[in-house]
Amino acid sequence: MNNFTYTKAQSTEEAVAGLAKNSQAELLAGGTNLIDLMKYNLQHAEHLIDINHVQGCQTIEENSAGGIRLGALVTNADTAYHPLIGQRYPLLSKAILAGASAQIRNMATNGGNLLQRTRCYYFYDAHAPCNKREPGTGCSALEGYNRIMAILGTSPQCIAVFPSDMCVALAALEAVVRVKGPAGERVINFEDFHRLPADTPHLDNSLQAGEMITGIDLPEEGFEQNYSYLKLRDRNSYSFALVSVATGLKLSGDRIDLARIALGGVAHKPWRVKEAEEFLKGKTASPENFTKAADLILEGAVGFTHNAFKIELAKRAIVRNGIMALNPSETQRPGAQPSL
Structure with a gap:
């Protein structure tokens, strides 16, 4: 693993400012995917900003529209087992519990779940050509072992799949992602958050430089029946x-x-x-x-x-x-x- 510096942020403003100061900085929450990527020498963060103590992102509560707001720093486990989620959004609870292990769900955060990278074999093999890892080098999966790869929305540049279970339920629920960055706050409809590969498979989502996820809004309709x-x-x-x-x-x-x-x-x-x-x-x-x-x-x-x-x-x-x-x-x- 490469050397890196480390600081703790106490507010979203402090975290966003830290990202603005260093383009090679990364936010650290649960770290269940980021640390693996750093160990595999696939993510080269020069600076880690620990956001686990950022206020305002650690609760699950009703929002003004009659739905629920999930804090970005609430763990997957706490979300899945929260009474409001179990009662009103059981589809989301079941999807979260279908993913990973109990140990990972206890660490992984809601915001981090949205940002996890593909588990394509070739993406994790630093010696294999991969447009997602190194744009312009090719896609090894096209002619390689592609059992787990995509069948929809593919391009000649990439056939990797997005691995989250939680996000499949969020898509069905038509959730909204709340983010904050140098230009202030904005919301992104869930269908617009993740991207298809097209000619830019290295871009997984529509976050802009310096933005962080602060929460996820669930609409009133939860299909609880x-x-x-x-x-x-x-x-x-x-x-x-x-x-x-x-x-x-x-x-x-x-x-x-x-x-x-x-x-x-x-x-x-x-x-x-x-x-x-x-x-x-x-x-x-x-x-x-x-x-x-x-x-x-x-x-x-x-x-x-x-x-x-x-x-x-x-x-x-x-x-x-x-x-x-x-x-x-x-x-x-x-x-x-x-x-x-």
Whole structure:
């Protein structure tokens, strides 16, 4: 690991000022991804600004719009187990608990979860060409072992996937990200926060230089009655998703009044297709209609040598998760194993 200097910030203003002074400075919260990147010599921070004591980012509370504000420095574990989240946003709680290990969730923060880097094998191999790590060098995954890679929103420059479970639920909930930087405060709709690779795969999100995440706003609608999070992976614990699906439904009897579906493990960002959600409005909550929605969501999907199976897997997962959302008290119990 390279040498670095270290300071503690007590306020967002102090943290932002520290970033402005040194373009090679990084914010340190839980450090569950940053420290790994530094150990692998992939992140070269000259200065670490510890923000764990920054005030105003460490609570979960109701906001003025009738929703909930998640402090950026609240841990994933405290978020998942918070009574307000469990009662009003169980989809988010289930998604968080599907990710990582208990030890990591106890350290990882909400803001850091949004900023984690891909787990692409070639990104972590300093000797492999990688446009995400070194723009212009190529994408080794295109012709390499690409089992875990993207099938949607790819480009010739990058087929890596974004690894977060929490963010898939936040996409389905239509959360809003609050940030602060040299120009002041601003909000970013969640669908605009993460980026597709296009010609700039090294840019993961829409944060501007010197900005830090201060919180995440959840809207009033939490789909607490009908929801499901389904994560399909190579092993049942501590593994990233091959495909994950977050589904939230508002129902009148068996008719769908509102639907949200977001996918993880398939693209450079959580994947939503609003046309599919619009298609489901007014329709019966049935396997046939969820299948048609799945076809819309997966339209344009392209598989590579080792991951073409993900297309059919994702379609089946969308349908299965829609059915699971109809009875979450049964399908979301610990140990439930849905078949596909």
